[in-house]
Amino acid sequence: MDSGGFRAGVLLLAAQFPAQSHGEVLRTAVEAAVAAERAGFDDVWFAEHHFMSYGVCPSAATLAAYVLGHTARIGVGTAVSVLSVHHPVALAEQAALLDQVSGGRFWLGVGRGGPWVDLEVFGTGLGRYETGFAEGLDLLVAALTRDRVRGTGPEFTFGEVAVVPRPRTRPHPPLVVACTSPATAALAAARGLPMLLGLHAGDDHKREMAACYASAATPGCPVPGHLAAVVAYVADTGEQARRVLRGQLPRWLGPGLAGYRRAGGQPHPVRDPQAYADLLCRIHPVGTPEQCAASMTATIERTGVRHLLCMVEGAGDRGRTLENIARLGAEVLPSVRRAAGLAAQDAGAGTA
Numbered sequence: 395m396d397s398g399g400f401r402a403g404v405l406l407l408a409a410q411f412p413a414q415s416h417g418e419v420l421r422t423a424v425e426a427a428v429a430a431e432r433a434g435f436d437d438v439w440f441a442e443h444h445f446m447s448y449g450v451c452p453s454a455a456t457l458a459a460y461v462l463g464h465t466a467r468i469g470v471g472t473a474v475s476v477l478s479v480h481h482p483v484a485l486a487e488q489a490a491l492l493d494q495v496s497g498g499r500f501w502l503g504v505g506r507g508g509p510w511v512d513l514e515v516f517g518t519g520l521g522r523y524e525t526g527f528a529e530g531l532d533l534l535v536a537a538l539t540r541d542r543v544r545g546t547g548p549e550f551t552f553g554e555v556a557v558v559p560r561p562r563t564r565p566h567p568p569l570v571v572a573c574t575s576p577a578t579a580a581l582a583a584a585r586g587l588p589m590l591l592g593l594h595a596g597d598d599h600k601r602e603m604a605a606c607y608a609s610a611a612t613p614g615c616p617v618p619g620h621l622a623a624v625v626a627y628v629a630d631t632g633e634q635a636r637r638v639l640r641g642q643l644p645r646w647l648g649p650g651l652a653g654y655r656r657a658g659g660q661p662h663p664v665r666d667p668q669a670y671a672d673l674l675c676r677i678h679p680v681g682t683p684e685q686c687a688a689s690m691t692a693t694i695e696r697t698g699v700r701h702l703l704c705m706v707e708g709a710g711d712r713g714r715t716l717e718n719i720a721r722l723g724a725e726v727l728p729s730v731r732r733a734a735g736l737a738a739q740d741a742g743a744g745t746a
Contacts, residue, residue, distance in 0.1 A: 399734070400700045401436040402702055403469075404439070405438075405623050405703040405705045406427060406438065406451075406706070407451075408423045408441070409448065409449060410447040411645055420451065422707075422712045424461060425712070425716065427468075434724075438465075438471070439472065440473065445512070447649050448653055455475055458471065462500065470500060471500065471501030471568070472503045473572070475503065476504075476506075477527060483557065486538045487537070487558075487559075490557070493561040500568075501570065503590050506523060530549065535566065538566035543555060573589040573591060574592060576603070576606040579603050589604075590620070590622070590623070591620065591623065591699070592623055624703070626678065627686075627718055628686055629681070631682060632685050636675045639671060642708060643671035644667040646710055647670055
């Protein structure tokens with residue numbers, strides 16, 4: 395059955411819940427990625443965080459490389475690599491390398507990040523976050539698409555060098571940009587790169603961001619398929635699914651969100667973890683298989699976003715995470731793929 399261009403991914407934050415060791419969290423993330431391939435997902439994505447329990451993977455590209463070596467079919471991506479703390483050419487080299495050795499299965503997602511202490515620790519400075527993101531993104535794209543590249547400033551100034559290796563995927567490996575503001579959406583649109591929308595975004599916000607993107611896109615250029623992260627959790631009843639996540643998510647979100655530290659030691663307001671958990675349960679596919687499928691299908695229809703990344707770690711337990719992936723693959727995704735395919739067929743018939 396034609397799925398109408400729908401893609402389903404798994405998003406792994408390597409979220410550390412209380413009493414879990416770093417090794418346990420990372421082993422579970424790898425096991426979950428392999429399980430996602432077995433369950434029929436199209437891709438799996440790793441997040442990058444530094445100095446905090448919200449996510450204990452400091453290099454999404456490194457973990458993606460490891461998982462590419464332990465899988466055969468599934469796409470593997472970064473959601474995201476924080477461009478503000480990486481040199482764009484070095485990140486392009488890594489992406490090209492992984493694109494070559496994986497046979498084109500690597501996806502690179504990049505984001506601006508935040509005004510966090512990471513900028514101080516890694517020496518890139520607050521300017522890379524505040525004003526340097528566009529320059530860094532353009533240099534990254536140049537290094538992925540050209541044989542030679544040079545830095546003309548103001549953030550990056552260096553003479554021309556050859557970029558080795560060249561990627562096998564042309565014009566470049568799949569590249570997406572995390573967008574949380576209209577300004578970043580416009581920046582991505584000007585370069586024809588798809589957006590990745592975060593967990594905080596409900597359908598209304600997704601639709602607004604898509605509209606911002608469309609208004610800034612070059613007239614006549616095709617709009618790429620955007621991606622969106624969703625919390626996804628399946629249980630036998632909707633009440634059971636919500637009870638599990640409302641009980642477990644704050645145990646991770648509390649210490650995790652508190653781990654964000656601003657550069658310069660400026661105070662950072664911390665979101666209420668229980669209220670955030672309640673919000674995530676309301677706006678995302680959490681419930682029975684039928685309820686999860688209906689939620690995903692509604693998001694596709696309302697927003698036009700046809701690539702959903704399912705954050706599956708919300709129960710904070712290895713066994714529940716693996717069960718959740720298996721149930722999503724067997725009991726939810728087939729219904730969503732059928733609905734997306736039928737919708738695409740109807741749209742095609744309407745324009746024939």
